[in-house]
Amino acid sequence: MKILLKMIIQWILTVVSIILISGLPALIMQKDFRLYVQKVKEVALWLYRAGDMTYFYKGREMPLFPEVLSPYFYSITILIISLLLAYVMAQLLTWVTLLLPTFLRKLIKNVLTFFESLPDLLVFALMQIFIVYFYKKTHILLSNVAAMGEQRIYIVPIVCLMILPTIYFYKMMVLLAEEESQKPYFEFGRAKGLKDVYVYLFHVTRNTHENLFHFSKTVLWFMISNLLLVEWIFNMNGITHYMYDDFRPEILAICLILIAVPFFVLYALLEWLLSRKMKEEVAL
Amino acid sequence: MIRSVKFWIGLSIILLLVTGSFIHTLFFDSYIRQQQIIYDNHHNVIGAAPFPPSLKFPLGTDKLGYDIGLKVLQGAKFTICFAVLIALLRVIISLFVAIPYAFYIRSSMRLWLEKLLSSFYYVPLTILAIFILTPILQNTVNGFLYSFPMRIILEVVILTVLVVPLISVMIGNMMAALMKEEFVEGAKVLGASKWRIFHKHLLPHLVPKMLIVFTQQCVQVLIIFIHLGYFKLFFGGSFIDFNQMAPDPPRSLSNEWSGLIGNYYIEIFTHPFVAIGPIIMFAIVIYAFNLITEGMQTHYSQNKQILKKGKKNKKATLQQQPTIEKTENKFTFIDQKGA
Numbered sequence: 001m002k003i004l005l006k007m008i009i010q011w012i013l014t015v016v017s018i019i020l021i022s023g024l025p026a027l028i029m030q031k032d033f034r035l036y037v038q039k040v041k042e043v044a045l046w047l048y049r050a051g052d053m054t055y056f057y058k059g060r061e062m063p064l065f066p067e068v069l070s071p072y073f074y075s076i077t078i079l080i081i082s083l084l085l086a087y088v089m090a091q092l093l094t095w096v097t098l099l100l101p102t103f104l105r106k107l108i109k110n111v112l113t114f115f116e117s118l119p120d121l122l123v124f125a126l127m128q129i130f131i132v133y134f135y136k137k138t139h140i141l142l143s144n145v146a147a148m149g150e151q152r153i154y155i156v157p158i159v160c161l162m163i164l165p166t167i168y169f170y171k172m173m174v175l176l177a178e179e180e181s182q183k184p185y186f187e188f189g190r191a192k193g194l195k196d197v198y199v200y201l202f203h204v205t206r207n208t209h210e211n212l213f214h215f216s217k218t219v220l221w222f223m224i225s226n227l228l229l230v231e232w233i234f235n236m237n238g239i240t241h242y243m244y245d246d247f248r249p250e251i252l253a254i255c256l257i258l259i260a261v262p263f264f265v266l267y268a269l270l271e272w273l274l275s276r277k278m279k280e281e282v283a284l
Numbered sequence: 285m286i287r288s289v290k291f292w293i294g295l296s297i298i299l300l301l302v303t304g305s306f307i308h309t310l311f312f313d314s315y316i317r318q319q320q321i322i323y324d325n326h327h328n329v330i331g332a333a334p335f336p337p338s339l340k341f342p343l344g345t346d347k348l349g350y351d352i353g354l355k356v357l358q359g360a361k362f363t364i365c366f367a368v369l370i371a372l373l374r375v376i377i378s379l380f381v382a383i384p385y386a387f388y389i390r391s392s393m394r395l396w397l398e399k400l401l402s403s404f405y406y407v408p409l410t411i412l413a414i415f416i417l418t419p420i421l422q423n424t425v426n427g428f429l430y431s432f433p434m435r436i437i438l439e440v441v442i443l444t445v446l447v448v449p450l451i452s453v454m455i456g457n458m459m460a461a462l463m464k465e466e467f468v469e470g471a472k473v474l475g476a477s478k479w480r481i482f483h484k485h486l487l488p489h490l491v492p493k494m495l496i497v498f499t500q501q502c503v504q505v506l507i508i509f510i511h512l513g514y515f516k517l518f519f520g521g522s523f524i525d526f527n528q529m530a531p532d533p534p535r536s537l538s539n540e541w542s543g544l545i546g547n548y549y550i551e552i553f554t555h556p557f558v559a560i561g562p563i564i565m566f567a568i569v570i571y572a573f574n575l576i577t578e579g580m581q582t583h584y585s586q587n588k589q590i591l592k593k594g595k596k597n598k599k600a601t602l603q604q605q606p607t608i609e610k611t612e613n614k615f616t617f618i619d620q621k622g623a
Binding site: 006010013014017018021022024025028029113114116117118119120121122125126128129132217218220221222224225228229232240243244247252256259260263264 | 403409416429510566570573
């Protein structure tokens with residue numbers, strides 16, 4: 001019960017900070033603090049009756065609400081699938097890497113530093129160029145490089161979104177596992193005659209999970225920024241179009257809140273599970 | 285002196301680009317080659333701009349025949365210097381915010397503040413920056429809202445302030461963790477003031493960590509510059525041409541890199557090298573900063589290991605340093621008494 005109350009308070013704080021932020025452009029444009037307060041009040045009122053919200057599409061005013069939901073679910077599906085895929089891919093790669101000899105691991109880490117430095121826009125640009133080049137050479141269109149109207153593309157944006165997060169997770173996992181393998185329990189496991197693979201798979205992985213959980217928030221933060229770029233580059237009809245097309249604070253606020261909802265719930269759930277597991281372990 | 289090859293490689297790449305850029309401005313007056321058409325010996329046209337990368341034009345030329353390599357060189361000083369400036373401001377301001385956070389706020393309060401700030405994880409910086417900076421950086425039909433220096437100041441301030449809460453909590457937590465160490469307890473028992481604990485005991489441990497946070501922030505700022513560039517928000521403002529007949533592309537301050545990205549990205553399918561060139565330069569600079577970070581990390585962790593080993597083996601050379609420090613402390617102690 002206490003945890004639930006905590007979550008609700010945290011959610012209210014999140015919404016309040018989003019509302020406060022969305023009023024900022026008014027403050028900068030009009031250079032008047034009273035106007036900012038007024039704008040913030042307006043945004044809060046709009047959120048209260050979000051059902052009546054409208055947006056402008058090619059000069060016409062349309063109701064926002066049932067309209068925005070389908071692009072919203074589209075964006076969220078892409079985000080969640082790519083986050084999960086990135087995590088799973090990185091975990092598999094890490095297990096393979098840990099079994100390699102030390103000098104190879106060192107090499108891999110150096111290569112990863114290089115890949116980590118690639119700007120996201122470069123990855124997307126190379127992806128576009130590669131698909132077009134491949135099509136020119138073989139006449140096989142791997143995937144549409146841009147969506148038209150209501151058309152939905154999944155593969156390309158998911159691959160684009162997951163490449164860099166995979167690399168971030170991969171590097172973090174390797175570093176954490178190596179740190180973990182310095183600890184006494186690792187040696188103890190080996191002394192007992194357990195195979196390295198077994199210790200890595202069952203003990204090290206479990207012990208690094210908590211750190212990775214906190215790290216994944218940063219990755220998610222990065223991915224939401226990237227979503228904006230990906231949706232623009234591939235002309236996808238996702239939620240960020242509503243944010244960018246119609247530049248009113250109330251639209252920004254509602255879109256940010258919509259994006260935050262599923263991840264907030266997901267992380268609250270995971271945190272609750274983690275804390276419960278910790279308690280169990282302490283009790284044991 | 286930092287003993288790490290990676291560190292020096294990274295640092296020299298960045299210094300090379302910045303000094304090169306300044307030399308280009310000071311001694312060559314920011315001259316940018318332009319070649320629209322290539323002729324052979326018989327004055328027959330054999331090629332027209334844009335030219336692909338070659339020995340003469342390492343990054344190729346754009347549609348108007350301007351050398352992209354020189355444009356990038358000219359813009360390097362703005363992009364890199366302002367990225368470093370913003371990162372520096374972020375770290376310094378966060379440090380000042382972190383001091384009261386670590387010293388005067390109870391740990392239960394700290395947990396709450398941290399919870400509040402974790403809502404920032406759902407509001408990505410790029411979207412916020414685009415949203416807040418658009419009225420500042422893009423001109424309307426009536427011109428800009430702010431003057432040129434004001435635009436730069438505002439952009440620097442906004443890109444700094446938006447991140448300060450997150451970084452100061454991070455630094456504050458580092459400081460709070462250090463405060464629990466035994467040597468701080470010892471200093472407290474001996475009656476050290478808060479200021480003394482901060483600058484004699486915490487600061488020496490914090491400085492290396494701050495340096496690493498600083499280079500990481502440089503990378504973050506560069507990434508924001510790329511995103512802003514793609515959305516045509518250039519550093520110092522984008523001059524949009526409202527001419528109905530033949531509008532020019534948005535222009536930026538002296539070929540600063542995010543401007544180059546914004547202007548050239550449209551050509552991704554027709555002339556990929558034109559669009560990719562500036563982004564690759566960003567990649568190189570980010571890689572250089574990452575090398576510096578890694579170099580410093582290995583350097584400082586090795587230092588720690590040497591000290592630990594020194595304690596165990598009681599090696600004379602390593603043992604000398606603490607004794608010197610001790611005698612120094614004695615002198616200052618007497619000095620203070622005399623004063």
